[in-house]
Amino acid sequence: MSVEELMKNLPVIETERVLLRKVSEEDVADIFEYASNPNVARYASWSNHNTLEDSKRVVDYYVNAYKSHSCLIWGVVNKSDNKLIGTAGYVNINQNSCRGEIGYTLNEAFWGKGYASEIARKLVDFGFSSMHLHRIEGICHVDNHPSVRVMEKVGMEFEGILRGYNKKEDNFYDVKLYAILKEIE
Numbered sequence: 788m789s790v791e792e793l794m795k796n797l798p799v800i801e802t803e804r805v806l807l808r809k810v811s812e813e814d815v816a817d818i819f820e821y822a823s824n825p826n827v828a829r830y831a832s833w834s835n836h837n838t839l840e841d842s843k844r845v846v847d848y849y850v851n852a853y854k855s856h857s858c859l860i861w862g863v864v865n866k867s868d869n870k871l872i873g874t875a876g877y878v879n880i881n882q883n884s885c886r887g888e889i890g891y892t893l894n895e896a897f898w899g900k901g902y903a904s905e906i907a908r909k910l911v912d913f914g915f916s917s918m919h920l921h922r923i924e925g926i927c928h929v930d931n932h933p934s935v936r937v938m939e940k941v942g943m944e945f946e947g948i949l950r951g952y953n954k955k956e957d958n959f960y961d962v963k964l965y966a967i968l969k970e971i972e
Contacts, residue, residue, distance in 0.1 A: 790882055790918055794856040802909050807861035810849040814862055817871035818842040821894035830928040831892060832953055863906060872897050875906045885921035887914050904940045911941050915969045926962040938965040
């Protein structure tokens, strides 16, 4: 299936503990719960949410992106209580080079419990099997050691530091680049 077809019909993806599904308008409060946490926003490319309206704008962005078939980001739903605990997916895709970049954000209550690795592993598998990618990348703030561990756990290798690569508010910051290649059969 092509990336365009996947964006038209974003599939629900299941792991042992979570479902990856489209973000919906019912998710605003759950997104606000984690996105308003300064610890969650600390290494994110976005600032923490101050109001429910901030989270509603994010949900509206995803809903519109789904309608225009321009998004491969899923809401991460904890299967045990059906609560949205984060988002994850492909934040950048270069179809000509068969390359994609994964990203993930989780509610702090789910940190250190293997959820991010479980989700990232599924995204990598999906990228190679369903999107036919050759290279999958991940980047994180140079000080985001937990994200580094996630990328290493899913088989990504450190490739370098991209200086001044991202900007948050008025500050540029360096990121670490990790990647994994599809094995040639």
